[in-house]
Amino acid sequence: MARASTTTDVFNAVGDAHRRAILDVLLTGEKSVGAIVGQVSMPQPHVSRHLRVLSEVGLVERRTEGRHRFYRLAPDQLRPLHDWVAKYERAINDRLDRIEDYLTELQRQGEDSDT
Amino acid sequence: MTPDRHGSAIITFPNELEVVITREFDAPIALVFDVLTKPEHVSRWGATPPDRMTECSIDLRVGGTYHSSFVTGDGTVFSFHGTYLEVEPPVRTVETWHFNCWPDVEAVETMELQERDGVTTFTWSLTFNDQAGRDHMTGFDGQQESLDEMENILRTLLTARD
Numbered sequence: 001m002a003r004a005s006t007t008t009d010v011f012n013a014v015g016d017a018h019r020r021a022i023l024d025v026l027l028t029g030e031k032s033v034g035a036i037v038g039q040v041s042m043p044q045p046h047v048s049r050h051l052r053v054l055s056e057v058g059l060v061e062r063r064t065e066g067r068h069r070f071y072r073l074a075p076d077q078l079r080p081l082h083d084w085v086a087k088y089e090r091a092i093n094d095r096l097d098r099i100e101d102y103l104t105e106l107q108r109q110g111e112d113s114d115t
Numbered sequence: 116m117t118p119d120r121h122g123s124a125i126i127t128f129p130n131e132l133e134v135v136i137t138r139e140f141d142a143p144i145a146l147v148f149d150v151l152t153k154p155e156h157v158s159r160w161g162a163t164p165p166d167r168m169t170e171c172s173i174d175l176r177v178g179g180t181y182h183s184s185f186v187t188g189d190g191t192v193f194s195f196h197g198t199y200l201e202v203e204p205p206v207r208t209v210e211t212w213h214f215n216c217w218p219d220v221e222a223v224e225t226m227e228l229q230e231r232d233g234v235t236t237f238t239w240s241l242t243f244n245d246q247a248g249r250d251h252m253t254g255f256d257g258q259q260e261s262l263d264e265m266e267n268i269l270r271t272l273l274t275a276r277d
Contacts, residue, residue, distance in 0.1 A: 093123075097121045098163075099151070101119075101160075102160045
């Protein structure tokens with residue numbers, strides 16, 4: 001199957017466990033590269049390479065202060081992923097909502113026959 | 116009248132093999148259990164329109180089997196079947212889970228109910244034999260990506276933002 005490269009496809013960019021680990025670390029806020037390296041068990045060059053991929057698909061934003069680089073999450077690009085998750089969630093919710101409606105109907109019938 | 120709880124299911128991926136869904140119902144546990152396990156009830160809510168449920172058999176005892184079949188609006192047939200491993204009315208059933216569209220996937224389904232103050236909590240989990248099986252649930256557009264905890268990350272992100 002033809003696949004977009006990791007640098008253009010947000011789905012592929014998060015398909016990598018290391019990059020998800022980095023996103024996880026950034027959940028708590030902006031971090032320097034050094035701080036990210038400290039929290040994931042990966043050598044700095046690897047972290048930098050993953051950050052570059054995440055930055056190119058727009059999942060993270062970079063800020064430079066003197067000699068230090070800081071990264072933070074840029075959630076707008078997560079929208080296509082969120083849309084997919086929402087679709088999956090909706091299918092499950094539809095099913096459970098039908099059970100609820102049916103339970104409500106049964107209980108209403110029960111009350112009617114009691115009176 | 117109690118407002119409905121539509122859309123309130125909580126879906127989690129606690130590890131690489133499991134999908135766990137929890138949902139509350141404003142109904143007594145015995146009724147919820149019957150609605151989930153008796154064919155005359157399941158056949159009333161089982162299909163998502165325009166799909167139709169064409170078969171629903173449930174032999175609710177250890178070693179008994181269940182089988183449900185559906186036909187979609189365009190005529191595609193899909194079905195689920197399995198064998199009960201544990202049956203403890205009205206709190207718990209454990210059964211093997213097979214889906215005809217994923218013939219290589221083996222999973223065990225657990226349905227648990229707990230009632231508190233008139234509200235019954237339904238915990239519904241699927242535990243797959245291997246991660247490839249679980250990833251069928253998290254795959255998108257037929258691609259079998261390993262998404263692991265991505266859904267949780269996403270939800271946290273979007274919630275943090277709202």
